[in-house]
Amino acid sequence: MATYYTLEFEQPLRTLEEEIAQLKSRVDALTTGQGPTGTGLPEDLAQAEHALAERLSRHSQTMAELYKQLSPWNTVRVARHPSRPQGRDYIELMLRDFTELHGDRRSGEDPAIVTGFGRIGEFKCLVVAHHKGRNTQEKLRCHFGCPHPEGYRKALHKMQLAAKFGVPIVTLVDTPGAFPGLEAEMRGQAEAIAFNLREMSLLPVPIVSVVIGEGGSGGALGIAVADRVAMLQHAWYSVISPEGCAAILWKQANERTNSQAATALKLTARDNLELGVVDAVIDEPPGGAHRDKVLAARNLERWIVAQLESLTQLEPAELLERRYQRYRGLGSFDLAKQEAPVPG
Amino acid sequence: MANNRSMASITTAKAARSWSDLRPERRSQVPEGLWLRCPGCGQLIYRKQMEANLHVCPECGHHFRIQAGERIHQLADAGTFEAMFEDLRPKDPLAFEDLKPYAGRLKAEQDRTGRPDAVVAGVGFIKGRQAVLCSLDLGFMMGSMGSVVGETVTRSIELATERKLPLIVVSCSGGARMQESTLSLMQMAKTSAALARHDRAGGLFVSVLADPTTGGVTASFAMLGDVILAEPGALIGFAGPRVIRQTIRQELPEGFQRSEFCLKHGLIDKIVHRAELRNELARLIDYAGL
Numbered sequence: 001m002a003t004y005y006t007l008e009f010e011q012p013l014r015t016l017e018e019e020i021a022q023l024k025s026r027v028d029a030l031t032t033g034q035g036p037t038g039t040g041l042p043e044d045l046a047q048a049e050h051a052l053a054e055r056l057s058r059h060s061q062t063m064a065e066l067y068k069q070l071s072p073w074n075t076v077r078v079a080r081h082p083s084r085p086q087g088r089d090y091i092e093l094m095l096r097d098f099t100e101l102h103g104d105r106r107s108g109e110d111p112a113i114v115t116g117f118g119r120i121g122e123f124k125c126l127v128v129a130h131h132k133g134r135n136t137q138e139k140l141r142c143h144f145g146c147p148h149p150e151g152y153r154k155a156l157h158k159m160q161l162a163a164k165f166g167v168p169i170v171t172l173v174d175t176p177g178a179f180p181g182l183e184a185e186m187r188g189q190a191e192a193i194a195f196n197l198r199e200m201s202l203l204p205v206p207i208v209s210v211v212i213g214e215g216g217s218g219g220a221l222g223i224a225v226a227d228r229v230a231m232l233q234h235a236w237y238s239v240i241s242p243e244g245c246a247a248i249l250w251k252q253a254n255e256r257t258n259s260q261a262a263t264a265l266k267l268t269a270r271d272n273l274e275l276g277v278v279d280a281v282i283d284e285p286p287g288g289a290h291r292d293k294v295l296a297a298r299n300l301e302r303w304i305v306a307q308l309e310s311l312t313q314l315e316p317a318e319l320l321e322r323r324y325q326r327y328r329g330l331g332s333f334d335l336a337k338q339e340a341p342v343p344g
Numbered sequence: 345m346a347n348n349r350s351m352a353s354i355t356t357a358k359a360a361r362s363w364s365d366l367r368p369e370r371r372s373q374v375p376e377g378l379w380l381r382c383p384g385c386g387q388l389i390y391r392k393q394m395e396a397n398l399h400v401c402p403e404c405g406h407h408f409r410i411q412a413g414e415r416i417h418q419l420a421d422a423g424t425f426e427a428m429f430e431d432l433r434p435k436d437p438l439a440f441e442d443l444k445p446y447a448g449r450l451k452a453e454q455d456r457t458g459r460p461d462a463v464v465a466g467v468g469f470i471k472g473r474q475a476v477l478c479s480l481d482l483g484f485m486m487g488s489m490g491s492v493v494g495e496t497v498t499r500s501i502e503l504a505t506e507r508k509l510p511l512i513v514v515s516c517s518g519g520a521r522m523q524e525s526t527l528s529l530m531q532m533a534k535t536s537a538a539l540a541r542h543d544r545a546g547g548l549f550v551s552v553l554a555d556p557t558t559g560g561v562t563a564s565f566a567m568l569g570d571v572i573l574a575e576p577g578a579l580i581g582f583a584g585p586r587v588i589r590q591t592i593r594q595e596l597p598e599g600f601q602r603s604e605f606c607l608k609h610g611l612i613d614k615i616v617h618r619a620e621l622r623n624e625l626a627r628l629i630d631y632a633g634l
Contacts, residue, residue, distance in 0.1 A: 178563075178582065178583075180582070180583030180587050180588045180591050180592065181583075181588060181592050181594055182588065182594050182596060182597075182600070184582070184583075185581050185582060185583065185588070185600075185601060186609045187609075188567075188609075188610075188611050189563070189581075189582040189583070190562035190563040190566070190567045190581065190582035191567040191611065193563040193564075193582070194532075194536060194562070194563050194564050194565070194566070194567040194568050195567070195568070197532055197533050197536035197537070197563075197564055198536040198537070198539055198540045198543070198568055199540065201533070201536060201537035201540045202540045202544070217520070217529060217560070218520075218529070218532060218559075218560055218563040218564075218582070221529055221530075221532060221533060222563075225533050225536075225537070237526055238525050238526060238529075239520045239521075239522055239524075239525045239526060239528045239529045239560070240520075240522050240525075244587075245442075245522050248522070249442035249443065249522065250442055250443060251443075260442070261442070264438070264440050264441060264442060265438075265440075265522070265525045266438045266525050266526070267525065267526070272526055275437065275438075275525075275526060275527055277526040277527065277529075277530055323537075324537055324541070327530060327533045327534045327537050328498070328534060328537070328538075330527060330530040330531075330533075330534060331491030331492075331494055331495050331527055331530065331531060331534065332435045332437035332491045332524070332527055333432050333433060333434060333435055333491045333492050333495055334432075334433040334434075334435055335431045335432065335433065336430075336431040336432075336433050336460070337431075
């Protein structure tokens with residue numbers, strides 16, 4: 001477990017983990033006949049082993065319970081866990097024969113979005129993935145997963161390449177949001193995202209998208225217009241970060257208001273499934289994807305491959321019509337019965 | 345705020361409401377009255393004269409923010425505008441509650457503005473050229489885009505595609521509406537997808553940007569115009585200056601994200617004075633051969 005990022009709600013687990021560590025060394029000590037005695041721990045091997053087994057099962061039970069009822073704000077924290085697998089992790093764990101392609105052919109190369117061809121299951125695909133960076137240097141290069149306009153333009157450039165050769169597209173979303181900065185604005189951040197939204201709606205190949213961590217607003221949607229969209233169990237997806245929302249609507253961002261905003265925004269996977277914004281929630285390993293990256297990647301791969309199997313059966317025209325209707329139907333409003341007033 | 349004026353009386357173009365009813369204009373602490381201080385030049389100007397001048401300061405040309413009804417009134421040939429999609433009413437799908445419940449906010453805004461939501465759309469003529477006209481309304485929850493705004497804009501686009509009419513959307517908005525969360529976000533994809541079809545069908549879309557146009561509205565239909573026009577001095581951007589300063593503590597140059605800055609960086613086609621907007625739109629419609 002990373003000690004530099006502690007989840008408060010995991011306190012009961014940490015207590016158990018300490019006990020487990022002590023009991024383990026006690027079992028070792030009793031087995032080898034070496035080590036301290038008289039520390040209040042069981043003196044008998046069978047007893048120690050029994051206690052250890054009991055703690056281990058309590059640990060997995062507690063973990064399952066904690067993660068089953070994560071509050072929205074704690075979900076955001078899990079989604080931001082520094083050990084949580086990122087775009088490149090899933091690419092390494094899911095794709096075979098990956099070949100990365102760089103650059104937007106206009107102004108630059110943005111490492112916050114990774115693009116390239118690879119193979120998943122029986123399919124060729126083009127993968128487009130946010131990447132936050134796994135160490136400090138990489139994080140700085142990737143701007144912590146906040147893409148610049150060239151990232152979105154690179155993504156579209158490669159997706160159009162895939163479309164040209166009939167290769168399906170897989171996008172993995174994990175960003176706090178598109179980068180808010182002077183240069184990003186100067187180079188047309190808004191236009192870059194808007195253009196992706198427009199053009200992705202017409203790419204005549206299957207597009208499958210999964211929010212694997214943070215789904216921060218337009219920065220997420222900019223690579224997430226797809227035929228099927230899913231979220232990992234502990235990912236979040238929202239129009240604004242809880243902190244941003246709290247700062248505006250509660251006039252201050254602190255633990256309490258962030259938590260209230262996270263709840264109000266209905267940003268969890270289950271909420272977004274209910275709203276119809278995503279089509280599926282993909283289970284994570286017990287205790288979150290960061291505890292078992294391999295299993296997390298396997299679950300993700302299985303869902304993506306299943307979608308590609310059904311989507312590749314569709315004719316492009318049918319695919320595009322369904323994609324249009326998928327977004328056309330999103331929104332919630334009433335129709336007034338009486339004749340409305342005439343403005344203007 | 346909620347001074348229950350009847351709906352019909354407020355939605356007429358020449359309503360008593362004026363710029364000061366709109367929310368936060370910079371240095372807008374000017375008392376209601378015959379005279380007001382222009383935030384552009386600081387001069388005391390005669391309100392009626394300013395209003396008669398298309399809500400532009402007669403001294404310095406500062407473009408005051410205007411409500412959607414006034415916008416349509418200024419753009420369409422007199423008596424030609426036919427409002428549409430007015431039966432759409434916002435809902436509260438998330439049961440959203442911050443310091444106030446969203447349902448209550450909606451009700452208060454509806455009572456105050458006489459509009460169901462932050463948009464007006466319909467068909468009208470501009471110098472004799474028929475077009476689909478749509479304008480966001482900054483006076484209603486900062487012109488933010490929730491489901492009703494997204495649906496109205498989408499229907500306007502689809503109508504323009506279907507009838508092969510030019511499409512003109514005037515944007516002024518704080519962005520996607522937080523209170524509908526991802527459903528608001530999805531309006532960005534919905535409107536953009538409709539514009540994709542309009543584009544491929546050979547339709548013309550002129551996007552007009554007024555002060556301010558930010559966030560999810562900029563990052564969707566507002567930036568997808570075949571031609572993008574902006575009013576002078578309008579703030580246009582994805583992340584607002586305050587967000588940028590707070591998030592990355594970057595010093596921002598004078599005039600950052602104003603129309604003139606955007607023009608210099610190639611983000612928009614042209615800055616058009618309000619008095620020239622009808623001419624410019626008519627000209628573009630003619631060049632597109634529609």
